[in-house]
Amino acid sequence: MSIPTIKHVRAYVVRGGGADYHDQGDSHWIDDHICTPMSKYPEYCQSRQSFGINVLGSLVIEIEDSEGHVGLGVTTAGEIGAYIVEKHFARFLEGARVTDIEKLWDQMFNASLFYGRKGVVINTLSGVDLALWDLLGKVREEPVHVMLGGAVRDELQFYATGARPDLAKDMGFIGGKMPLQWGPAHGDEGLKKNIEKLAEMRSRVGDDFWLMFDCWMSLNVEYATRLAHAAQEYGLKWIEEALPPDDYWGYAKLRQQVPSTMMVTTGEHEATRWGFRMLMEMDCCDLIQPDVGWCGGVTELLKISALADAHGKLVVPHGSSVYSYHFVATRHNSPFAEFLMMAPQADKVVPMFNPLLLDEPVPVNGRLKISELDKPGFGVRLNPECKLHRPYTH
Known part of the structure; x- marks a missing residue:
């Protein structure tokens, strides 16, 4: 069986809800007087957005294979994550087989160890991984749970x-x-x-x-x-x-x-x-x-x-x-x-x-x-x- 390869990787940023579910408008319960590590500062106590909980925005990742299937992953990483996908992770993804998920995870993780390990870098890697699983499911015409x-x-x-x-x-x-x-x-x-x-x-x-x-x-x-x-x-x-x-x-x-x-x-x-x-x-x-x-x-x-x-x-x-x-x-x-x-x-x-x-x-x-x-x-x-x-x- 011929296994498709990854042809294109694209990373987008979007504001206003989505994966960054804290990026909401006024009068939303999720931003109204919730205790945080910043609550000891009176000026940042009432609203989580006041200290920047929604500063990143949503990262949207599309991974397209050689047969035209497109996998979709979303996470909270915003423009920082988009940079990591386009300027770093894409080199491992494009040209790889759509089935190489374990290998690709290992390559992205180890290649980013010197600046990653947790936080926004792993968020970004997570979004790519979700897109890879979505893509493989579309190639196989199977749900991820199967x-x-x-x-x-x-x-x-x-x-x-x-x-x-x-x-x-x-x-x-x-x-x-x-x-x-x-x-x-x-x-x-x-x-x-x-x-x-x-x-x-x-x-x-x-x-x-x-x-x-x-x-x-x-x-x-x-x-x-x-x-x-x-x-x-x-x-x-x-x-x-x-x-x-x-x-x-x-x-x-x-x-x-x-x-x-x-x-x-x-x-x-x-x-x-x-x-x-x-x-x-x-x-x-x-x-x-x-x-x-x-x-x-x-x-x-x-x-x-x-x-x-x-x-x-x-x-x-x-x-x-x-x-x-x-x-x-x-x-x-x-x-x-x-x-x-x-x-x-x-x-x-x-x-x-x-x-x-x-x-x-x-x-x-x-x-x-x-x-x-x-x-x-x-x-x-x-x-x-x-x-x-x-x-x-x-």
Whole structure:
């Protein structure tokens, strides 16, 4: 059988939602008084956009083969990522066979070690990897989940991340994760307000609905421990990303100190098998949350998941829409998935990467049939109305 080769690689930048889901307009819950590592500075406390959370924008990668198939990948890396794709990674991709995904990952990773390893470089590599899997699926006319070994369940179930867990319950989700609003800089009064918010939500949703706190790297061990014990009364299921991602020692200590009924989760801003190896070998958490668009793509997520399985840890990827749904469908240690509520008031279900992608499936009553993913590749298309900018060529 003749295997197509990669002919063209193109990298674009787009603003306003999409993979950079923080790039929203005014009055969106995702930018409204959420505790961050910058919250200790009053001028950067109210809005995450004020300190530049949306500065990068979305990176869109197209990889075209010799037969005209085009693979699509998106991530958060913006113009920096576009430069890396066009000026560095393209040399490994163009001319390679579409099946050479493992080799291409290794070449891109090792060639960028001297300036990469994590952050925007691995985000970029992840986006390329997603485009490669999408391309191979279109060549084979198979969904990505089939190429990963096939689904192990008929449908996915979701918890919702957003400002209104009570509304998420009404929409059929199994749980609601809400952003923490006050951190160490706000003292005891801030901690009290966090617990009051949790208590209010518990009264609205009842005892059987999951509630979680997303702390977005903003706490220290002492504050996170106090928060966890104060939240125990209200049945908090887990405390997420409480510490900076490199503080493995702090996570190990926190996990020992939280109530036994509460999980410690993290990994959204971790990358590659080596970063997750640290989390697991130091027993930092109960559940890991790699983002397939940031951790190294599907190719690396498979390795991370195998490592987690060997350590008895659950893998629930950070919300990344279809790019993680295909993976979750195929893994027994990924029992449910995250859905980010991207409606400005978190009051309805809209596609996460809107308006960038078309044909993006969304949960109905908190569920998604695997049959909704039965399209070649990841099954999504670029919205032609989005204004793509190609800042570099090669």
